[in-house]
Amino acid sequence: SQKIEQNSEALNIQEGKTATLTCNYTNYSPAYLQWYRQDPGRGPVFLLLIRENEKEKRKERLKVTFDTTLKQSLFHITASQPADSATYLCALGDGNNRKLIWGLGTSLGVNP
């Protein structure tokens, strides 16, 4: 069955450092991959989308890579700030329908 794995352990880093979160998947060939941010008590908020034919996508301090051979996406936040503390979810879509398959999320804490 399709499976998505994100860093199960919470990630804690120092302010100013780069946070790197991982999303691995098996038994799936996604057409695109998305990253969302979720704060406690709130719904997920869309951050970035990367398609299967793209290697890297950037948006301000965010960078996403997509390696369809390794079946992995990396999500980077450079110059991290305490306000970046949240849970980050990856979601995969196959392009044939509107359904997304979601990872469990990784909790990121940025210490001042």
Place this chain on the structure above:
Amino acid sequence: SAVISQKPSRDICQRGTSLTIQCQVDSQVTMMFWYRQQPGQSLTLIATANQGSEATYESGFVIDKFPISRPNLTFSTLTVSNMSPEDSSIYLCSVEQRSTNYNEQFFGPGTRLTVL
């Protein structure tokens, strides 16, 4: 981007009762979805709410337990019927808006349901 509101934001209910959750969008959208997010689990799609026709349910979810209405392009309801403590969860509605980002979804704030 779409702005989505949900009512109620939270509720505590007794076993065996039903709760209807409302989802309102500030613009017309084609695709609306209902998700469940249980503690320690990933977002799970319950169903796609179709305007003018029956909802499309995912494996493990049935209409008798989670009836859905979609009377127009800006509104939907999800009912959690005959509740048990296992239904305690956050319920989220989301919409898809076609923009430069294919299949980007916007989520409501969620409804936190506790069943005693």
